[in-house]
Amino acid sequence: MTKSIKFGIIGCGLMGREFASAAARWLHLTDVGGKPEIVAVCDINPELNAWFSNNVPSVVQVTQDYRELLANKQVEAVYCAVPHNLHQKIYIDILAAGKHLLGEKPFGIDATANTKILKAINSKPELMVRCSSEIPYYPGAQKLVNFINSENIGEIIEVEAALLHSSDLNPDKPINWKRTEKINGEYGCMGDLGMHVLHVPLRLGWKPATVSASLVNRFRTRPDGRGGTADCKTWDNATITGHVPDAEGGFPLVLKTWRIAPGHANTWSIRVLGTKKSAFFSTQNPRQWQFMEYKGGAQTWQIEDLGFQSLFPTISAGIFEFGFSDAIQQMWAAFINEIVGGNARGFHCVTPIEAAEQHAILTAALIAGKTGTVSNVTYSK
Secondary structure, three states, X not given: OOEEEEEEEEOOOHHHHHHHHHHHOHHHEOOOOEEEEEEEEEOOOHHHHHHHHHHOOOOOEEEOOHHHHHOOOOOOEEEEOOOHHHHHHHHHHHHHOOOEEEEOOOOOOOHHHHHHHHHHHHOOOOOOEEEOOOHHHOHHHHHHHHHHHHOOOXXXXXXXXXXXXXXXXXXXXXXXXXXXXHHHOOOOHHHHHHHHHHHHHHHOOOOOOEEEEEEEOOOOXXXXXXXXXXXXXXXXXXXXXXXXXXXXXXEEEEEEEEOOOOOOOOEEEEEEEEOXXXXXXXXXXXXXXXXXXXXXXXXXXXXXXXXXXXXXXXXXXXXXXXXXXXXXXXXXXXXXXXXXXXXXXXXXXXXXXXXXXXXXXXXXXXXXXXXXXXXXOOOOO
């Protein structure tokens, strides 16, 4: 039996509509155990609400007040995709209303907000709470994770994870909330992209003890959309270098969160170099992953064409291509599978603890980057 989970969406913008698209294609999946039914939506923009009214027949409640949505007893779970400054208040209210929650990263505008959200989560252990991060659901990323978990790669030499895009390369692009410190937070690009680059390293247990950081604010003003200019105080690009301790002395973990990366539309990548085996995946080549085994002699990277090999099985044949909307749907399948009692086929969405670990790393990186020092990372007990 497939259990229907009735959802509300708070924040009907880009990612809210991606969820609606994934839900509309749920018959694409063959073995999840549950399915989403979007019954309520909320956004302060009436045009976004109207998009749902016009395109999602299951929606029976449309409101500009999220508290009305939370009072709806039909709603069992909520997807919340709102600016970072609203996370603390709205996430806590969602939990108080007794709804399961998939929230957007960074799960609080800063570490203080995240701590308060985590406290609210701990008071509601019966609820399923996860953080959104879809890109590691690409087949190549999954292949790399399984390779690292099942193979003896030797001593780790270095790990690099990156999310690079060029959405802010144009200096004439009008300012938006992601370039506004009061709304986006002092993390800047790190808060926007950090969970994406940390999802796999944290899942594999690679937690840096110290970090240094190079923070770049390349465009300090932008058009304000009203004929004038506005100050941009948030960081455009961040390159964080952490030291991950291990029994052999540790290794560097390099994290890149760049909103100004010429030539990159939206590239996620991870590279793991070991003394015996290495692996690499990038969404620039989404059908393929690379690996190398070293036994002395030639060092030869091998490339495997994966086709459509998703975590949750689908009706698509393996010869077809996997894309971003498929990764979104796989993430949602993992979340809903956990709600109905499954184990997300071994790769659940980002947990609240992992989101808190992200905050610990980004907070230390912010200090390190602003002061030009190496900062200790303080993780919550």
